[in-house]
Amino acid sequence: MPHLGWRALFAVGGVLPLIILLGVAFRLPExxxxxxxxxxxxxxxxxxxxxxxxxxxxxxxxxxxx
Incomplete structure (x- = not known):
């Protein structure tokens, strides 16, 4: 993955947690x-x-x- 550079790591580190957050937020009980x-x-x-x-x-x- 060296051809993707630091921007790919930044995107995975920033976007992936947001996707996980949205998935978990709807499953949490009140x-x-x-x-x-x-x-x-x-x-x-x-x-x-x-x-x-x-x-x-x-x-x-x-x-x-x-």
């Missing part, structure tokens, strides 16, 4: 705070809280307050 503040799906919030702490008991009456 934050727990966002879900609670926006009153999103209770089961989705409960699932995340259960993953963080399995000792917490969550039922349909549980209210999430931020």
């Amino acid at each position: 934050s727990l705070r966002y879900l609670v503040v926006k009153n999103k799906d209770h089961s989705q919030i409960a699932k995340i809280v259960s993953m963080l702490n399995a000792d917490i008991t969550i039922d349909s009456e549980t209210q999430f307050i931020f």
Whole structure:
């Protein structure tokens, strides 16, 4: 690849991370705070809280307050 020069390395080092960022950005879940503040799906919030702490008991009456 010596014929491509330093510009090719600069492009790969700059463009490739941007492409990866776009791919990852759409796969990341919403934050727990966002879900609670926006009153999103209770089961989705409960699932995340259960993953963080399995000792917490969550039922349909549980209210999430931020």
